[in-house]
Every structure is written in C-alpha cells, then in structure tokens.
Amino acid sequence: MPARLVRFRGLGGERRGTACRARINVEQPPSAVILQASASFPGGDGAGSTSPGPPLKPTTPPVPKVAVAMSGGVDSAVAAALLLQQGFRVQGVHLRLAATCPPQAALAALARHLDIPLLELDLSQEFAGEVVDYFLAEYARGRTPNPCVKCNAAIKFGYLWDLLQAQGVDYLATGHYARLGPGADGKPGLFRGRDRAKDQSYFLSRLPRQLLPHLLFPLGDLTKKEVRGFCQDLRLPLVSGCRESQELCFIPQGSYHEFIRARRGGGGRPGELVNRQGQVLGRHRGLEGYTVGQRRGLATPAGEPYYVLEIRPETNQVVIGPRAELLAGGLKAVQLNWLIDPPHQEIEAVAVIRYRHPGAPARIRPLGPAEARVIFAAPQSAVAPGQAVAFYRDDQCLGGGWIEERIE
Numbered sequence: 001m002p003a004r005l006v007r008f009r010g011l012g013g014e015r016r017g018t019a020c021r022a023r024i025n026v027e028q029p030p031s032a033v034i035l036q037a038s039a040s041f042p043g044g045d046g047a048g049s050t051s052p053g054p055p056l057k058p059t060t061p062p063v064p065k066v067a068v069a070m071s072g073g074v075d076s077a078v079a080a081a082l083l084l085q086q087g088f089r090v091q092g093v094h095l096r097l098a099a100t101c102p103p104q105a106a107l108a109a110l111a112r113h114l115d116i117p118l119l120e121l122d123l124s125q126e127f128a129g130e131v132v133d134y135f136l137a138e139y140a141r142g143r144t145p146n147p148c149v150k151c152n153a154a155i156k157f158g159y160l161w162d163l164l165q166a167q168g169v170d171y172l173a174t175g176h177y178a179r180l181g182p183g184a185d186g187k188p189g190l191f192r193g194r195d196r197a198k199d200q201s202y203f204l205s206r207l208p209r210q211l212l213p214h215l216l217f218p219l220g221d222l223t224k225k226e227v228r229g230f231c232q233d234l235r236l237p238l239v240s241g242c243r244e245s246q247e248l249c250f251i252p253q254g255s256y257h258e259f260i261r262a263r264r265g266g267g268g269r270p271g272e273l274v275n276r277q278g279q280v281l282g283r284h285r286g287l288e289g290y291t292v293g294q295r296r297g298l299a300t301p302a303g304e305p306y307y308v309l310e311i312r313p314e315t316n317q318v319v320i321g322p323r324a325e326l327l328a329g330g331l332k333a334v335q336l337n338w339l340i341d342p343p344h345q346e347i348e349a350v351a352v353i354r355y356r357h358p359g360a361p362a363r364i365r366p367l368g369p370a371e372a373r374v375i376f377a378a379p380q381s382a383v384a385p386g387q388a389v390a391f392y393r394d395d396q397c398l399g400g401g402w403i404e405e406r407i408e
Helices: 074-085 104-114 124-140 147-166 209-214 224-234 256-264
Strands: 004-009 019-024 065-069 089-096 118-122 171-173 178-182 188-192 271-274 280-284 306-312 317-322 327-338 347-352 360-366 371-381 388-393 396-407
Touching: 065 074, 065 147, 074 089, 074 104, 074 171, 074 224, 089 104, 089 147, 104 118, 124 147, 124 256, 147 171, 147 209, 188 209, 371 396
Parallel strands: 065 089, 065 171, 089 118, 271 317
Antiparallel strands: 004 019, 004 118, 178 188, 188 396, 271 280, 306 317, 327 371, 327 396, 347 360, 347 388, 360 371, 388 396
C-alpha cells in the first residue's frame, strides 16, 4: 500500500516560508503511525537543522515543545497565543478530517500572524472509520451517538497524540474549556472549566488517564468573553465562518438526518408510532429522524405533548408517550473509562447524561471492570441509549461511559 503524504509548512522562526513533505506510513497499525519529516520544531534538534550551533549548557533546561490543535477559530488561536506568552515552543497542528475543513491559506495566515510553524495532517480516513461510520451505525441501531466524545478519544487525543509523541512533543494543547490539576488523591485530574456555560469537560470524559500529564488547556480558567477580548487585542486573522466546537464538523449543511439519508442513498422505511401498550398512534418517516426525548414532528392527536420514549429498529417502531413516561430511575453504563483509580465498591457522584444536562446526584455501582449500574437520587428525563454519561465529584470529572440502557 503506498504511503499517504501530508504537507508540513514552516511558517515561523528560522524556517519561515520553507516547505517540506511529511510521510505517514499507513502500512503500520494506526497506533504505530510514524511521522517522518525533514523539519522539526524551531530550536529543536531534528534533521531540519543545517548547523549544530553552540551546545547548550548542561544546566539549561530544555524549552517544552507544545503542539496546539488549531481549527482556525477563536479558542484554539487564543490558546496558542497564551502558550507563546508563557514561553513554550509552540507548533500549530491542523487536522483535515472532513470536506468542511477551512482553506489552507486562511490557516497559514493565522500561523504567520502568531509566528509559529503549522503542520497539517490528513486523518480523514481514520475519522471516517472511527467517527462517521460509528455515527451512522448507532442511528441504525436506534441509538443516540455522541460523535464529539468519540472523536476526542479516538482522533484528537488518540491518533494525533501518537504522531506527536514520535516527534518528541512534550504536550498537546487544545482550546477546550476545561481545567487540569491534582485530584483528591494528588494525581492529575480533569476538572470543569471556570466558565460553566462553556465547560467542555463532558466531551473529554473518555480520554486515557495516562494522557492527562501531557495535556494543556490554556482557556480553562477564562470565560468566553475574556477569550474574545484577547482575540481582539491580538487582532488575530480568524478563519471566516469557523464553527463552534460543539457542532458536527462533518455535516456541512442541513440536518443530521438529511446527512444520514444522503449516506444511505435514501430515507429510512416509514413505520408506526406506538405507545407503551403497543397502540398505534400515527406514522413516522424513518427512524433516523427521531431521538429519545424529541417532541417535535410527532403529529399525534393527543391532548398533551408527546415525546419519543424509545426507538425499536427490530420492529421499525418509534415509541412515544407523555413526559411522565420519559423519566427513568437510572441507567446501565458500559465501556467505562475512569480518570481516577477505578472504584470497586459503590460510590456517590453527579451523573451528566448529555451535554448541557445539569447533572443528577447518583449512586454508581460497579458491575465489573467496565460496567456500572447508575441509580439517580431523583428520576431523570430522556436517558438515551448510545449517549455518553460522565461522572463528577464537585468540579472533578471522574470518568464516564456509554449509556447501554435505561433503568425504570
């Protein structure tokens, strides 16, 4: 299989305007991918140096190398600028994951303004396999996927970190609104961002625990308003139309169910809207147009609002009912990822069952190394199988898993 090429363009330091090619050998397993380039970080000791220069004094500590994942938007650009102010050697990294990526010239202009090198990596094949295929498969199963949680763990902090480690990078930084610090046990932990309205720790709940010491979140102690102020002060040339990170980057326009229908080559099969007792209340247009908790588009003659309670792909039915029937006493979580020492006994924590969910006090009872039964102190609405659940104690994210099923 031929190797796939990506472009490395040095835009800062002594290599301003230089260009070379980086080769990704895709014949190896993804976790063993090696990035080979004839350029290295400014001031580094890679093959890009043409003269050895004077040796460093033994007492001089090396300046840490930081790669910043850059989308072209406000948050990642300000994160890079703050790290430069703190004295890090900063490398911009942009991942080309889907057809909606920003123009290369716009990213290059941003990197030039910051005076940092920019590395562009094409991980579109990995993204399609790990995230887009997962997204489509979950909807086909009648579940509610969370592609952002999946992408962070598999792509941004998975494949990307493997590549950067091979280049001797010390830290990976992003523009997420989350914080890092010592947990109750003194070990590195993940915490909510100070701006609770923008906190993104939920999306990071599946990161490998061993990666935490190698991460930097420069925006964790800032509000979005403060970040915008920094951006204006620095006069950063941002990429026009860059989306907020909570939006689905691989859906260029329209809705997600239109995307699903386009990928399948047509809409799903129409079927029945039924209640819990099996009574037919109407017709649906295809399962991909519905998710647990949805109220709009049901068109039922009931005197009170009805909601989607369950999706049954095996019978091609959507179960609907009043809000009271949407409540669940708990859930079963699978594929648990702990950011603390895994508990072996029941613990109390706050369970967050979707982004923007305020969280519910709950008892978490381990059922094995990777499963748990979660019982809420009070019933919660719209517990959606397939969605991510994250656990918190105060502001610390303890970890999370995937919702397998609701518990009545």
